Amino acid sequence: MNPKEKENNQEEELKTQATPNECDEETVGQETSQENEAPLTEEEKLAQELEKANEQIEEQKDKYLRLSAEFDNYRKRTMKEKAELILNGGEKSISSILPIVDDFERALKNMETATDVAAVKEGVELIYNKFMSVLGQNGVKVIETKEQPLDTDYHEAIAVIPAPNEALKGKILDCVQTGYILNDKVIRHAKVVVGE
Numbered sequence: 001m002n003p004k005e006k007e008n009n010q011e012e013e014l015k016t017q018a019t020p021n022e023c024d025e026e027t028v029g030q031e032t033s034q035e036n037e038a039p040l041t042e043e044e045k046l047a048q049e050l051e052k053a054n055e056q057i058e059e060q061k062d063k064y065l066r067l068s069a070e071f072d073n074y075r076k077r078t079m080k081e082k083a084e085l086i087l088n089g090g091e092k093s094i095s096s097i098l099p100i101v102d103d104f105e106r107a108l109k110n111m112e113t114a115t116d117v118a119a120v121k122e123g124v125e126l127i128y129n130k131f132m133s134v135l136g137q138n139g140v141k142v143i144e145t146k147e148q149p150l151d152t153d154y155h156e157a158i159a160v161i162p163a164p165n166e167a168l169k170g171k172i173l174d175c176v177q178t179g180y181i182l183n184d185k186v187i188r189h190a191k192v193v194v195g196e
Contacts, residue, residue, distance in 0.1 A: 092138075093138050096134045096137065096138065097131075097134060099130075100127060100130055100131045100134060103126075103127045104127060107123050107124060107127060110123070135180075138182075139182055139183040140180050140181070140182050141180065142178055142179070142180060142181075143155070143178070143181060143186070143189075143190045145172045145175040145178075145179070145190050145192050146175070147168065147171050147172060148171060148172050149170060149172075150170060150171070150192070150194050154186060154190060155172065155179065155189060155190050155192045156179075156189040156191050156192065157192055158192065159176075159194070160193070160194050160195075160196050161173065161193055161194075161195060161196070162195065163195030164195070168195040169195055169196060170194070170195065170196070171194070171195055172194055172195075173192075173195045174192065174193040175190055175193075176191040176192065176193065177190065177191040178190060179191070
């Protein structure tokens with residue numbers, strides 16, 4: 001062997017010797033990383049679970065606070081709407097009655113100069129019929145009383161008098177004050193006289 005070949009052989013031997021050392025270093029590095037990734041201790045597992053649980057609790061608290069605030073806003077909004085409805089709820093009814101007030105004002109003005117009583121009476125009857133029509137449109141009905149049996153759900157007996165005949169015993173003979181129903185609810189009982 002010539003000297004160059006010897007040098008090449010020696011270099012190759014050195015390389016082969018260095019390679020196992022490098023492999024050993026890689027193996028040692030892998031072993032240390034495996035040691036770092038070694039199974040967690042019980043305490044570490046519990047600490048991780050606790051951290052996750054705390055995060056979930058914080059998320060739930062946040063959701064609860066948002067939902068609570070949203071509900072409070074809803075409650076305030078509905079209370080405001082309800083108050084407005086109470087304050088302005090009768091607006092439609094009042095608006096429908098105002099033309100009747102105008103009719104009454106005109107009738108009163110005409111009564112000052114009118115000489116025909118029949119015409120004045122006819123005008124007042126027209127206004128009354130118009131008023132009853134408006135009440136009907138707003139859900140108000142008159143409670144029937146004439147010769148009806150006494151019904152304490154709708155009638156209030158204020159007097160009892162002898163009945164003129166047997167058929168009218170226990171029935172209403174006269175209505176002193178008309179009663180009204182609003183949407184199937186009695187808003188004023190009819191005050192009546194009953195025969196006995």
